[in-house]
Amino acid sequence: MELRELRIVHVNDVASVGANLVSGLCDIGVNAKLYRLLNYKNEKFPKILQYVISTILRVIEIFRFKQYIKNEKINLIHIHYGTHAYLPLFFGFPFFLHIHGTDVRIHIHWPILGKIIRSGIEKAESVFYTTPDLKPLVEKIRPDAIFFPNPIDTEQFIPRTDFEFQDTPVLFNINKIDRFKGIGEVLKSIELVWNEYPKIKVKMFNYGNAMEEVKEFLNKYEGDSRLVLLSRTPHKKMISTIQDSTFILGQIGTGILTVSELEGMACGKPVICNFKYANMYLEFPPVLIANTPEEARDQMLFLLNNPVEGQKIGEKARKWIMEYFDTRIVAKKLLDVYSRHLMQKT
Numbered sequence: 390m391e392l393r394e395l396r397i398v399h400v401n402d403v404a405s406v407g408a409n410l411v412s413g414l415c416d417i418g419v420n421a422k423l424y425r426l427l428n429y430k431n432e433k434f435p436k437i438l439q440y441v442i443s444t445i446l447r448v449i450e451i452f453r454f455k456q457y458i459k460n461e462k463i464n465l466i467h468i469h470y471g472t473h474a475y476l477p478l479f480f481g482f483p484f485f486l487h488i489h490g491t492d493v494r495i496h497i498h499w500p501i502l503g504k505i506i507r508s509g510i511e512k513a514e515s516v517f518y519t520t521p522d523l524k525p526l527v528e529k530i531r532p533d534a535i536f537f538p539n540p541i542d543t544e545q546f547i548p549r550t551d552f553e554f555q556d557t558p559v560l561f562n563i564n565k566i567d568r569f570k571g572i573g574e575v576l577k578s579i580e581l582v583w584n585e586y587p588k589i590k591v592k593m594f595n596y597g598n599a600m601e602e603v604k605e606f607l608n609k610y611e612g613d614s615r616l617v618l619l620s621r622t623p624h625k626k627m628i629s630t631i632q633d634s635t636f637i638l639g640q641i642g643t644g645i646l647t648v649s650e651l652e653g654m655a656c657g658k659p660v661i662c663n664f665k666y667a668n669m670y671l672e673f674p675p676v677l678i679a680n681t682p683e684e685a686r687d688q689m690l691f692l693l694n695n696p697v698e699g700q701k702i703g704e705k706a707r708k709w710i711m712e713y714f715d716t717r718i719v720a721k722k723l724l725d726v727y728s729r730h731l732m733q734k735t
Contacts, residue, residue: 392419392724392727392728392731394464395419395420395421395464395465395727396420396422396461396462396463396464396465397411397414397419397420397421397422397463397464397465397466397467397727398421398422398423398424398457398458398461398463398465398466398467399411399421399422399423399424399467399469400424400426400454400466400467400468400469400473400476401424401425401426401468401469401470401473402423402425402469403469403470403487403489404489404539404647404648405542405624405648406469406487406489406519406539406540406648407423407467407469407487408423409539409540409541409542409716409719410467410540410716410719410720410723411423412542412716412720413540413715413716413717413718413719413720413721413723414720414723414724416716416717416720417717417720417721417724419720419724422461422463424454424457426446426450426473427446427449427450427453428446429442429443429446447475450476451475451476451479454476455480458482465485465727466482466483466484466485467484467485467486467487468484468485468486468487468509468513469487469489470487470488470489470492471486471488471489471492471493471496471497471502471505471506471509471510472492472496472502472505472506474486474505474506474508474509474510474512474513475505475509478505478508478509478512483514484509484513484514485513485514485515485516485517485726485727485730486509486510486513486515486516486517487516487517487518487519487537488510488516488517488518488519488523488527488534489518489519490519490520490523490569492506493506493518493523493526493527494523494526494569497526507530510527510530510531510534511530511531513531514730515533515534515535515726515730516531516533516534516535517534517535517536517537518534518535518536518537519537519538519539520539520643520645520646520647521536521645521665521666521669522643522644522645522665522666524536524669535726536669537719537722537723538646538651538670538713538714538719539647539648539651539714539719540714540715540716540718540719540720541648541651541652541655541710541714541715541716542655542716543655543710543711543714543715543716545625545628546628546631546652546655546656547628547655547656547657548632548656548657548658548703548704548707549632549633549656549657552632554635554696554699557588557589557590558586558588558589558590558635558636558693559589559590559591559592559633559634559635560579560582560589560590560591560592560634560635560636560637560638560689561591561592561593561630561631561634561636561637561638561653561658562575562579562591562592562593562594562638563631563637563638563639563649563650563652563653564594564639564640564647564649565594565596565597566593566594566595566596566597566598566599566600566602566603567597567598567599568598568599569640569642569643570640570641570642570643570647571640571641571642571643571663572597572599572602572603572642573602574641574642574681574682574685575638575640575641575682575685576603576606577682578638578641578679578682578683578685578686578689579591579638580606581682581683581685581686582685582686582689582690583615585686585690586689586690586693587615588615589615589689589693590615590616590617591615591616591617592617592619592630592634593616593617593618593619594618594619594620594621594622595607595618595619595620596620596621627652628656631652631653631656631658632656634653634658635658635692635693635696635699636658636659636660636661636689636692636699636703637650637653637654637658637659637660637661638660638661638662638685638689639653639660639661639662639663639676640662640663641662641663641679641680641681641682641685642663643663644663644664644665644666645664645665645666646662646664646674646676650662650676651710651714653706654674654675654676654703654706654707654709654710655706655707655710655711655714656703656707657700657703657704657706657707658703658706659676659677659692659699659700659702659703659706660676660677660706661676661677661678661679661685661688661689661692662676662677662678662679663678663679663680664676664678670713671713672709672712672713674706674709675702675705675706675709676706677691677692677702
């Protein structure tokens with residue numbers, strides 16, 4: 390099959406990875422579309438009712454998906470998130486599978502979802518994983534799995550040209566409140582920097598799967614004007630939220646660069662985070678390393694006291710993202726994988 394004959398669908402959108410890959414593929418002249426799954430979530434409903442609704446939607450999705458593949462004459466399927474591998478598996482369609490994290494950290498240990506994920510990893514044409522920490526989890530099932538960094542829309546996530554160091558600096562704790570991201574260490578580092586630099590404002594999300602771990606912190610600082618809590622934010626609004634911040638505090642748990650840290654770097658912001666996987670990248674990322682709350686505090690104080698240096702680090706970060714993570718660059722790498730696969734089939 391010629392590349393010009395490809396009709397690609399990316400199923401599901403996790404952290405905008407699917408959308409960005411589709412955008413990048415289209416930009417380089419490939420026919421690609423994003424298929425969004427049916428979704429209905431109301432956390433006010435009892436969990437059993439949420440489960441029933443979700444199950445019904447997944448069943449409906451099977452027939453909806455088959456019709457979509459037929460109508461759009463799709464000949465290459467790329468699934469995002471291991472649990473959704475059931476769609477091509479149900480019909481025996483060949484597919485590529487993108488692993489995103491929680492699918493192999495948590496859901497793979499669940500009885501039914503685990504079987505779907507393992508079967509998907511085993512039977513996919515190629516398997517991609519988004520962050521280096523997933524390597525041992527995926528490769529024990531699929532040794533030929535490919536580390537594939539997340540694409541970043543560098544035309545949307547851009548530096549703010551009129552940004553100046555504020556009298557009241559703003560720290561953006563950019564990750565939602567999730568397990569594995571060292572939220573306890575992050576909160577401790579915030580308190581430590583407040584002890585040294587009391588007027589800094591802190592923005593952080595007020596949702597995630599580890600809210601129990603932040604209750605004490607939120608109760609302690611309830612009503613404190615320095616703490617700004619953010620609800621679920623549309624992806625496009627994240628741009629201005631990052632741009633209006635002085636610097637970014639990422640995860641201090643997994644040692645990886647998530648989409649959040651990468652988008653912060655794309656906006657030219659200095660990013661403080663834990664980083665352990667230099668061997669997985671062609672060039673060491675221009676981030677400020679923090680393995681402990683104390684190190685994170687020290688890095689924050691450095692940026693607060695050296696705004697010019699912070700700006701230089703942000704500029705280097707933007708350049709690094711442009712070179713390795715721009716959607717078109719990553720899309721070309723993905724197309725190379727597709728091409729090799731097609732050549733092997735002929």
